[in-house]
Amino acid sequence: MxxxxxxxxxxxxxxxxxxxxxxxxxxxxxxxxxxxxxxxxxxxxxxxxxxxxxxxxxxxxxxxxxxxxxxxxxxxxxxxxxxxxxxxEPAANVAILDEYYQSEELSVISNDQIRIHENTINFASATPASDLFPVENFKVVLNEVLERDKGNAFNYQDSHGYYPLMESISNVLLKDIIACEAADVQIISGAQQGIDVISKAFLSHGDYVLTESPTYTGAIAVFKSRGAQLADIQIGEDGPDLAVLEYKLKTCKPKLIYTIPSFQNPTGYSYSNRKRAELLKLAEKYNAIIIEDDYVSDFDFDKKGYLPLKSLDTGGRVIYIKSFSKIFMPGLRLGFMVISSELKHKTLEAKHTTDISTSGLIQRAFDLYIRKGFWNTHLEFMYSIYKERYLELTNSLDKHLPNCVKYTKPGGGLNIWIEMPYGFPVNSLLKKAAANDIVFAPGRVFYSGNSPQSINNIRLSFAAVFREQIEPGISKLCEIIKSLNSIRDSYVNIRIL
Ligand SMILES: Cc1ncc(COP(=O)(O)O)c(C=O)c1O
CATH class of the missing domain: 1.10.10.10 (Winged helix-like DNA-binding domain superfamily/Winged helix DNA-binding domain)
Incomplete structure (x- = not known):
C-alpha cells in the first residue's frame, strides 16, 4: 500500500x-x-x-x-x-443535470471540463439548492403520518391519488386560481411523469406535437420517445405569433400542444391574456389537446396576474400540470394534473400502467403539510428569496451588461434569457466562465432538432445561486463577454472587409 x-x-x-x-x-x-x-x-x-x-x-x-x-x-x-x-459526486452536480441529461453538454460536464463544486456560482440550475428545503416541517408531518396511519401509509394507493390530498389541492392550492373539484385532480410523480402519462394516453406513433421553440427539453425527450413528430413555433415576448400558430395547426394537425404559458422555460416569456384566449380558440378549432405546464407561475414578482389557460378552458381540452420541483423539493417526485372528466379515464389508465400510484406516504405527508398551513408559509418564503435574487440579478445585468447584449425582464419565474450579438462564441464563454467557477445554460440545449443552428442565447437561472454571489458573478461574466466580444468584433470586421 x-x-x-x-x-x-x-x-x-x-x-x-x-x-x-x-x-x-x-x-x-x-x-x-x-x-x-x-x-x-x-x-x-x-x-x-x-x-x-x-x-x-x-x-x-x-x-x-x-x-x-x-x-x-x-x-x-x-x-x-x-x-x-x-x-x-457532489450534490450540486445532480441539480445541474436535470435539464442537461440528454444533451451533449452532459459529456462536457462528466469529462470534468465543467465542474460544479461548493464555490461554483451556479446560474445553470433552475432548481433550488437543498438549503432551501423545508426539512424540519416535513419531518414533523412525516412523523405524524406514521403515528396516525401506521402501516396504511405503505399500502398501494389509489392510482388517482390520496383523496384528502386531492381535496387539499382543489381547496387550498388552486383556490382563486382554477375552479375544480377534488375528483378533477390526478396525482402524479412529478410534472415529467405527467407529460409522459399524457403522451402515453393520447399519442400514437407518428402523431404531431406542437411545442414552443425553445422549450423544456425534458418534454421534447418524452414526445420523441413516444414516436411523435415535432412541430415548433417560435415564442416571442408575449407568446407566439398567432398567424403562424394557426398555420402550424392547420398544416400539422397536432394531437397535443405543449405550452409553458407563464415565465416559460427557458425564455421567461409569458403569453399575454389575449394570446391565451386565442390559443384556446385555435385548439378548439383544430381539435388539439393542450398540455399547460405550470412550473413557476407562483413567482409573479411584477404582479402580472396571468390567468392559467385551465381557468379559461370551457371546452375541457386543457390538461394543467403542476410541478413542485421549483417551489418545494424535487426529490419528493410529486405533482398533480387538473383534467376534465372526458379525458381523465385515459390518463388514469396510463398512470396505472406506469407506476400504479404515486407514493402514499409522501401524498399523506404533503396533505398534512398543506392542512397545517406549512405550505402557504413556505410559498411566501420561497417567493421572497427568489424575488430578492431576481432583483439582484436584473440590477446586476443592468449595471454590467455591454450594450450589444439584450434581454427582457420577465417580471417573474426563475430564468433570464440573454441574447448575445450575432456570431458570439457562446462555447468559449461557457468554458471561460467555467474556468472562473461560473456556470450557465447555453441556449442551444433548449431547441429540438428542427431549429436554427446559430443559437446565440444563454439562460441564466437564479434558483440555485446565493444572493451574495450574483453581482460578483455577473460582473465577472460580463467582463468575459466583453473580452470575447472584442475578438468577435475584429473577426466580423475582417469578414466584412
Ligand atoms: C418546464 C418544466 N416542466 C417540468 C419539469 C419537470 O418537473 P418535475 O420535477 O416536477 O418532474 C421541469 C424541470 O425542470 C421544467 O423545467
Whole structure:
C-alpha cells in the first residue's frame, strides 16, 4: 500500500500549499477507487516520512480530507477513507443535470471540463439548492403520518391519488386560481411523469406535437420517445405569433400542444391574456389537446396576474400540470394534473400502467403539510428569496451588461434569457466562465432538432445561486463577454472587409 503513496509528487515551489496538493492527490486516488472505502491511510509519521514533508502538513491534509467528506478519523486508530461513491459526486452536480441529461453538454460536464463544486456560482440550475428545503416541517408531518396511519401509509394507493390530498389541492392550492373539484385532480410523480402519462394516453406513433421553440427539453425527450413528430413555433415576448400558430395547426394537425404559458422555460416569456384566449380558440378549432405546464407561475414578482389557460378552458381540452420541483423539493417526485372528466379515464389508465400510484406516504405527508398551513408559509418564503435574487440579478445585468447584449425582464419565474450579438462564441464563454467557477445554460440545449443552428442565447437561472454571489458573478461574466466580444468584433470586421 505504501508503494502507492510514493507515486504522489508534491511541488514545493508551487503557490498551492503542500497540504492542499497532498489532499488533492489523495482525493484523486479515492475517486479513482485506488483507496477502497474504510481503508486506513498511513499514519501521519509514515506519510510525512514517505513524502519528505513536515508532519504538520500531513495533519492538515488529512483534516482537509475529512472536511470535504473524503475521510473520517477513529480516535486512537487513525484516518480512514469514506464511501468514495458518496464523495465522488457532489450534490450540486445532480441539480445541474436535470435539464442537461440528454444533451451533449452532459459529456462536457462528466469529462470534468465543467465542474460544479461548493464555490461554483451556479446560474445553470433552475432548481433550488437543498438549503432551501423545508426539512424540519416535513419531518414533523412525516412523523405524524406514521403515528396516525401506521402501516396504511405503505399500502398501494389509489392510482388517482390520496383523496384528502386531492381535496387539499382543489381547496387550498388552486383556490382563486382554477375552479375544480377534488375528483378533477390526478396525482402524479412529478410534472415529467405527467407529460409522459399524457403522451402515453393520447399519442400514437407518428402523431404531431406542437411545442414552443425553445422549450423544456425534458418534454421534447418524452414526445420523441413516444414516436411523435415535432412541430415548433417560435415564442416571442408575449407568446407566439398567432398567424403562424394557426398555420402550424392547420398544416400539422397536432394531437397535443405543449405550452409553458407563464415565465416559460427557458425564455421567461409569458403569453399575454389575449394570446391565451386565442390559443384556446385555435385548439378548439383544430381539435388539439393542450398540455399547460405550470412550473413557476407562483413567482409573479411584477404582479402580472396571468390567468392559467385551465381557468379559461370551457371546452375541457386543457390538461394543467403542476410541478413542485421549483417551489418545494424535487426529490419528493410529486405533482398533480387538473383534467376534465372526458379525458381523465385515459390518463388514469396510463398512470396505472406506469407506476400504479404515486407514493402514499409522501401524498399523506404533503396533505398534512398543506392542512397545517406549512405550505402557504413556505410559498411566501420561497417567493421572497427568489424575488430578492431576481432583483439582484436584473440590477446586476443592468449595471454590467455591454450594450450589444439584450434581454427582457420577465417580471417573474426563475430564468433570464440573454441574447448575445450575432456570431458570439457562446462555447468559449461557457468554458471561460467555467474556468472562473461560473456556470450557465447555453441556449442551444433548449431547441429540438428542427431549429436554427446559430443559437446565440444563454439562460441564466437564479434558483440555485446565493444572493451574495450574483453581482460578483455577473460582473465577472460580463467582463468575459466583453473580452470575447472584442475578438468577435475584429473577426466580423475582417469578414466584412
Ligand atoms: C418546464 C418544466 N416542466 C417540468 C419539469 C419537470 O418537473 P418535475 O420535477 O416536477 O418532474 C421541469 C424541470 O425542470 C421544467 O423545467
Amino acid at each position: 505504501l508503494e502507492l503513496f510514493k507515486s504522489i509528487s508534491l511541488n514545493k515551489d508551487s503557490c498551492t500549499p503542500l497540504y492542499i496538493q497532498l489532499c488533492d492527490a489523495l482525493k484523486k486516488m479515492i475517486s479513482e477507487g485506488l483507496l477502497p472505502t474504510d481503508s486506513r491511510l498511513p499514519s501521519i509519521r509514515r506519510m510525512a516520512e514517505q513524502l519528505d514533508i513536515n508532519q504538520v502538513t500531513a495533519v492538515s491534509a488529512y483534516k482537509q480530507l475529512e472536511k470535504e467528506g473524503y475521510a473520517y478519523s477513529r480516535p486512537g486508530s487513525g484516518t480512514y477513507v469514506t464511501n468514495s461513491l458518496k464523495t465522488a
